[in-house]
Structure formats: C-alpha cells, structure tokens
Amino acid sequence: xxxxxxxxxxxxxxxxxxxxxxxxxxxxxxxxxxxxxxxxxxxxxxxxxxxxxxxxxxxxxxxxxxxxxxxxxxxxxxxxxxxxxxxxxxxxxxxxxxxxxxxxxxxxxxxxxxxxxxxxxxxxxxxxxxxxxxxxxxxxxxxxxxxxxxxxxxxxxxxxxxxxxxxxxxxxxxxxxxxxxxxxxxxxxxxxxxxxxxxxxxxxxxxxxxxxxxxxxxxxxxxxxxxxxxxxxxxxxxxxxxxxxxxxxxxxxxxxxxxxxxxxxxxxxxxxxxxxxxxxxxxxxxxxxxxxxxxxxxxxxxxxxxxxxxxxxxxxxxxxxxxxxxxxxxxxxxxxxxxxxxxxxxxxxxxxxxxxxxxxxxxxxxxxxxxxxxxxxxxxxxxxxxxxxxxxxxxxxxxxxxx
Amino acid sequence: xxxxxxxxxxxxxxxxxxxxxxxxxxxxxxxxxxxxxxxxxxxxxxxxxxxxxxxxxxxxxxxxxxxxxxxxxxxxxxxxxxxxxxxxxxxxxxxxxxxxxxxxxxxxxxxxxxxxxxxxxxxxxxxxxxxxxxxxxxxxxxxxxxxxxxxxxxxxxxxxxxxxxxxxxxxxxxxxxxxxxxxxxxxxxxxxxxxxxxxxxxxxxxxxxxxxxxxxxxxxxxxxxxxxxxxxxxxxxxxxxxxxxxxxxxxxxxxxxxxxxxxxxxxxxxxxxxxxxxxxxxxxxx
Numbered sequence: 001x002x003x004x005x006x007x008x009x010x011x012x013x014x015x016x017x018x019x020x021x022x023x024x025x026x027x028x029x030x031x032x033x034x035x036x037x038x039x040x041x042x043x044x045x046x047x048x049x050x051x052x053x054x055x056x057x058x059x060x061x062x063x064x065x066x067x068x069x070x071x072x073x074x075x076x077x078x079x080x081x082x083x084x085x086x087x088x089x090x091x092x093x094x095x096x097x098x099x100x101x102x103x104x105x106x107x108x109x110x111x112x113x114x115x116x117x118x119x120x121x122x123x124x125x126x127x128x129x130x131x132x133x134x135x136x137x138x139x140x141x142x143x144x145x146x147x148x149x150x151x152x153x154x155x156x157x158x159x160x161x162x163x164x165x166x167x168x169x170x171x172x173x174x175x176x177x178x179x180x181x182x183x184x185x186x187x188x189x190x191x192x193x194x195x196x197x198x199x200x201x202x203x204x205x206x207x208x209x210x211x212x213x214x215x216x217x218x219x220x221x222x223x224x225x226x227x228x229x230x231x232x233x234x235x236x237x238x239x240x241x242x243x244x245x246x247x248x249x250x251x252x253x254x255x256x257x258x259x260x261x262x263x264x265x266x267x268x269x270x271x272x273x274x275x276x277x278x279x280x281x282x283x284x285x286x287x288x289x290x291x292x293x294x295x296x297x298x299x300x301x302x303x304x305x306x307x308x309x310x311x312x313x314x315x316x317x318x319x320x321x322x323x324x325x326x327x328x329x330x331x332x333x334x335x336x337x338x339x340x341x342x343x344x345x346x347x348x349x350x351x352x353x354x355x356x357x358x359x360x361x362x363x364x365x366x367x368x369x370x371x372x373x374x375x376x377x378x379x380x381x382x383x384x385x386x387x388x389x390x391x392x393x394x395x396x397x398x399x400x401x402x403x
Numbered sequence: 404x405x406x407x408x409x410x411x412x413x414x415x416x417x418x419x420x421x422x423x424x425x426x427x428x429x430x431x432x433x434x435x436x437x438x439x440x441x442x443x444x445x446x447x448x449x450x451x452x453x454x455x456x457x458x459x460x461x462x463x464x465x466x467x468x469x470x471x472x473x474x475x476x477x478x479x480x481x482x483x484x485x486x487x488x489x490x491x492x493x494x495x496x497x498x499x500x501x502x503x504x505x506x507x508x509x510x511x512x513x514x515x516x517x518x519x520x521x522x523x524x525x526x527x528x529x530x531x532x533x534x535x536x537x538x539x540x541x542x543x544x545x546x547x548x549x550x551x552x553x554x555x556x557x558x559x560x561x562x563x564x565x566x567x568x569x570x571x572x573x574x575x576x577x578x579x580x581x582x583x584x585x586x587x588x589x590x591x592x593x594x595x596x597x598x599x600x601x602x603x604x605x606x607x608x609x610x611x612x613x614x615x616x617x618x619x620x621x622x623x624x625x626x627x628x629x630x631x632x633x634x635x636x637x638x639x640x641x642x643x644x645x646x647x648x649x650x651x652x653x654x655x656x657x658x659x660x661x662x663x664x665x666x667x668x669x670x671x672x673x674x675x676x677x678x679x680x681x682x683x684x685x686x687x688x689x
Contacts, residue, residue, distance in 0.1 A: 037516070038511065038516040038614075038615075039516065039615070042515075042516040042517055043517055175660055201659060202659060202660055203659050203660075204659060204660060204662070204663055206619045206620070207610075208414075208415050208418055208606055208609050208610055208620075209411045209414070209415055209609060209610075209651070211407065211408070211411040211651075212408050212411060212651055212654040212655075212659065212662075213654075213659050215404060215407055215408075216654075216655075216659075219404070231518060232518050232610070232611045232613065235518065235520060235610075235611050236609070236610050236611065239525060240537075242525050243525055243526065243527060243528060243537045243539075244527075244528065244535070245527040245528070260517065260518065264518065264519075264520040264611065265520075266522075268525075269525065
C-alpha cells in the first residue's frame with residue numbers, strides 16, 4: 001500500500017474522530033533533563049542525563065505515574081548560565097515541561113530558578129550555592145537540592161582541617177556563588193571553632209595563569225590551602241604551585257580533585273591532596289539498582305558519578321510525589337515531595353514498590369541512591385562527606401565526616 | 404613579587420599578541436573582524452596536543468599547530484569568506500561567528516568536551532638575578548619570539564609580504580599594479596592561521612585544552628588588535644604585551660577580580676588620548 005496524501009489526510013481526520021478519552025491516554029507528563037553535557041560539568045552531565053532517562057524508563061514500565069507516561073526532553077546547559085537560560089526557556093515554552101531536573105552548577109541553577117518559579121514548576125538541582133535555599137531564589141519553595149550546600153561542604157572542610165591538625169589555612173575561591181560558598185562556609189566554621197582565618201583570594205575564570213593569585217597566598221606561608229574551585233582552574237593552579245617548589249597541603253572539593261585531575265597532572269603533583277565529596281548512599285538498595293543502570297548506560301561503576309545518583313533520585317522522588325498527590329498540579333506534587341521522601345514511613349527504594357505501597361494507603365519514605373534524602377524546610381538534604389586522600393594516583397577513602 | 408608578575412605578564416601578553424596578530428592581519432587586508440580567530444587557535448591547540456602525545460616533542464607540536472590552524476584558516480577563506488567578499492562587514496562578521504561555531508562543534512565532536520592537557524615535565528623555577536622564572540615560560544617565550552620573527556620576516560622581507568602590505572594599503576591600487584589578489588589572500592589566511600595556531604599551542608601548554616578555550620580568549624585578542632591600531636601587526640603585538648603585563652602587574656593594587664577590567668580601562672584610556680590606537684594610522688573614509 002502506498003502512502004498517498006489522501007490516505008494521510010484521511011487517517012489524520014480519523015484520529016480526530018477517536019473519542020477524547022483515548023487521546024488523553026496518549027498524553028504524557030513532560031519533564032526536562034537540563035544537564036551539563038559540555039563545559040566544566042561535562043565529566044558528569046551525560047551520566048546525569050542518562051540516569052534520568054533510565055529512571056523514567058523504569059517508572060514507565062511500572063505503569064507510569066497516575067496512568068500517564070513520563071516523557072523526557074533533554075537539553076545541555078553547557079555549564080553556562082546564558083546557554084542554560086535559553087535551554088530552560090525552550091523546555092518551558094516549547095516543550096511545556098512540568099519540572100526541570102538536574103541543573104548542576106550554582107551559576108546555572110541561580111539563573112534557571114527564576115524561570116521555573118515564574119512558570120510555577122519544580123526545579124531539582126545538584127548545586128551548592130546557599131542562596132538557592134532562601135528567597136528570592138527559592139521564594140516559592142519549588143527548588144529541591146539533592147547535593148549538600150557549599151556551606152555544608154565548607155563545614156566539612158573545617159572538620160577535616162581540625163582532624164588533620166592544620167593551623168594556618170588559606171582559602172582560594174573561583175569567583176562564583178559555589179566557589180565563594182565553599183570558602184565562606186569554611187571560614188565561618190573555622191572561626192566558630194575559635195581559630196584565626198588566613199589569606200583569602202577570589203580569582204577569575206579562564207585565565208592563562210594564576211601565578212599572581214598563588215604568590216599572594218603562598219607568601220603568607222599557609223600549611224593548607226582550602227579551595228572552592230572547578231577542574232580546569234584547579235589543574236592550572238596546581239601545576240603552577242608545583243613549579244614554585246613550595247610545600248603546602250590542599251583540601252579540594254571532589255568535583256575539582258577527581259581522577260581527571262590526576263590524569264592531567266600525574267601522581268607526583270597530586271600526591272597528598274585531600275578530596276572531599278558527599279558520598280552516595282552506597283549500602284542502600286536504591287544504590288544497587290542505580291549502579292546496575294549506570295553500568296549499563298555508561299559502562300562505569302555508579303560510584304564514579306555522585307551526581308548521576310542524584311538525578312536518578314530526582315526522577316524517582318518526582319514520580320512518587322505525583323503518585324502520592326494523585327494530581328498533575330505543581331502545588332499538589334510539591335506538597336507531596338517531603339511526604340514520600342522524609343520519615344516516618346515504610347522505607348522504599350524503587351518507584352514500583354513505592355507505587356504499590358501508596359496504592360495500599362501506606363505512608364512511604366524513599367531512601368535514595370544518593371543519600372537517605374530527607375529534605376529540610378529549605379528543600380536541602382544533608383549527606384555525609386567522604387574524605388579521600390590521593391595517594392600514587394589512587395583515591396583512598398580514609399574516613400567519613402558527618403556534620 | 405613584581406618581577407614574577409612581570410614574567411607572567413609577558414608570557415600572557417605574548418599569547419594575546421599572537422592572537423591579536425591573527426585578528427589584525429585579517430582586519431587590515433580582508434577588512435572584517437574575524438571572530439573565528441579564537442577557534443582557529445583551538446584547532447591549533449588540539450593539533451599540537453595530538454602531535455605532542457605522539458612524539459613528545461614541543462617543536463613537532465608547534466609544526467602541527469601551525470599546519471592545522473593554517474589549513475583551517477585557509478579552508479574558512481575558500482569556503483566562506485571568499486564567496487562573501489565585498490559584502491558588508493556585518494555579513495562577514497556574522498559569517499565568521501558561524502565559522503567559529505562550526506570549528507568548535509567539530510572539535511567537540513572529535514575530542515569531546517573534557518579537558519585535556521599537554522604532559523610537559525614540571526620543573527622548579529630557574530633563579531636569575533633574584534627572579535624565579537619557570538623554565539616552561541622561557542621555552543614558550545622563545546617559541547613566541549621565533550613565531551613573531553617569522554611572521555614579521557614574511558611581512559617585511561618577502562615579495563608576498565610586500566604584496567600583502569600593498570593590498571592592506573590600497574586594494575584597488577594593488578590590483579592595478581598587477582598584484583594577484585587570490586595569491587595574497589591565500590598567503591594572508593595561512594599566515595593569520597599560523598599565528599593563531601602558535602597562540603593556541605602556548606595557551607594549551609600553559610592551561611588546559613578544551614573546545615571553548617579559544618572563543619573565551621577572543622575578546623582580549625580583539626581588544627589588543629584595537630588598542631594596537633587596527634591593521635597594524637606590530638601594534639597588535641605591542642598592545643598584547645601591554646594588556647598582559649597590565650593585568651598581572653596591577654593585581655597587588657586592584658585585586659584579582661578586577662584585573663581583567665583593568666586591561667580594558669587601559670585600552671579605553673589609550674583610545675581616548677589616541678583614537679587610532681598605538682601604531683595605527685588615520686584612515687580616510689572612502
């Protein structure tokens with residue numbers, strides 16, 4: 001049978017004649033996966049996006065939410081607020097998504113959240129900037145953070161500095177909300193312990209050299225430098241530091257001090273660096289499921305991308321909240337998120353089990369792959385922090401810090 | 404401290420100067436702001452990276468960077484800028500931005516967006532008259548000096564260089580005098596590409612190689628080209644050095660956040676006193 005114009009038109013007209021109910025079943029709940037595929041977040045972005053898609057696939061094969069399938073529209077933030085705003089506008093205005101999941105860096109989330117607030121939809125992100133907890137950014141309480149705040153990271157850094165016996169810490173921060181959030185959190189916590197803060201330098205991105213910044217910090221003879229930084233700038237700074245021949249220790253967030261940093265600089269330069277990251281909820285059942293999905297999609301262990309575990313949890317908490325709310329309205333879904341994620345309740349680790357429990361009228365508590373995922377009044381979670389020492393190019397987790 | 408900042412500023416300035424040279428050559432002869440110069444740099448950096456990984460030699464990496472950037476630059480001319488010649492400047496500028504996007508996207512597709520680095524040996528600084536200079540800075544400065552000497556040699560000592568300067572001076576008069584424009588344009592785009600390639604290689608060795616690196620440095624290169632006097636190769640290099648040194652040496656006074664702004668304040672101040680730039684000429688309106 002050949003496809004003629006008449007046939008196509010006839011078929012289209014026929015579709016219109018199908019009763020409303022049948023067409024409504026094809027309607028989907030649309031969400032946006034807005035992740036850092038390129039730019040500074042690129043080591044994590046693809047995995048984050050794949051895990052949203054993988055979680056949604058599992059949700060849809062368990063019958064979807066309230067009888068609707070979830071449909072994912074994927075976009076790239078380029079780890080740049082400008083590009084992210086354009087992508088978010090497209091997701092909201094063209095694709096008409098009802099939630100945006102997985103913005104990574106603080107600059108991007110801070111730029112996108114006014115748009116999601118305006119459109120009255122949810123934003124689930126992995127950014128650290130403290131400003132995302134409170135008004136104006138989170139004025140409508142539609143923002144959920146699956147990562148520790150930079151302030152919490154800073155507090156963890158201070159715990160580590162005390163434990164390691166450092167006395168004269170200096171701080172260096174990339175000039176954005178995340179970088180400065182880390183060092184401010186550290187300096188506050190350090191001062192609160194009755195200690196004296198050292199030199200503090202805020203530096204600009206995309207510089208061919210950070211020697212001036214380094215010389216200023218090193219001239220105060222610190223015993224440790226605490227960083228609020230990202231991968232490219234950390235690479236340049238550490239390489240220049242090593243060439244000055246000045247001994248000093250480093251405490252660096254793990255999104256900057258990661259295996260790629262070791263690959264770039266070699267084991268000699270990176271030896272002894274203390275890398276700090278929130279740890280995934282590795283003993284949990286949800287993590288096992290996530291890990292299997294991540295290995296299938298990315299051919300790497302799930303533990304190599306803590307942010308992908310967070311986006312996996314985003315899709316699951318959102319779907320459970322819709323199921324709990326029995327509604328597709330933002331206000332109802334928003335009200336249900338803490339109800340399905342926080343205690344008390346029956347601990348569940350997957351959407352299908354949670355859906356069954358909700359249908360049976362039981363209160364559930366989703367225990368995630370990224371953390372136990374209990375949201376405070378600001379929509380923030382408090383994961384634990386893993387303290388990794390880089391030794392001969394290996395990341396050895398020595399201990400876990402709770403704050 | 405001042406000495407160390409000066410050294411860092413000179414190396415930074417040489418990178419800006421080479422990129423500005425690529426911009427100003429095109430501006431002087433093809434007469435439009437080539438927004439693809441930054442991404443031509445990036446292409447050079449990746450070619451250098453590949454050659455360096457394969458051979459471990461910085462000299463070979465330099466050769467590969469020059470060859471690749473020259474080829475990319477020439478290809479841009481033959482496929483895009485030549486068919487658009489004598490269109491308004493705005494069309495050419497927009498076309499150049501398009502070419503820049505294409506280069507960046509192709510590099511991103513081939514090499515991915517994760518950062519890559521030159522595995523150069525790290526060494527402690529050399530003490531010289533109380534000044535601590537990293538050996539890599541000396542190597543890079545030498546590379547830049549050779550590249551600049553070669554570029555100015557071509558411009559001032561060869562017949563094709565003379566022809567290029569003649570076209571820059573007055574394209575119609577040059578044509579009447581029997582200068583073949585195609586040959587000149589091919590030489591121009593090769594030379595501009597080569598300068599960008601060396602700048603990309605230097606930036607890549609000092610920092611990290613990523614598809615966005617050149618685009619992010621483009622604004623400073625344009626600033627240097629304008630400050631030096633548009634179309635003046637020597638001015639572009641001088642202005643690049645000035646901007647690089649001003650940024651680094653100013654940091655003890657203005658802090659690190661404002662050092663980039665300071666470079667542009669220097670540019671504005673010079674242009675207010677000397678609107679044609681450092682070494683530029685006053686041009687009549689045709």
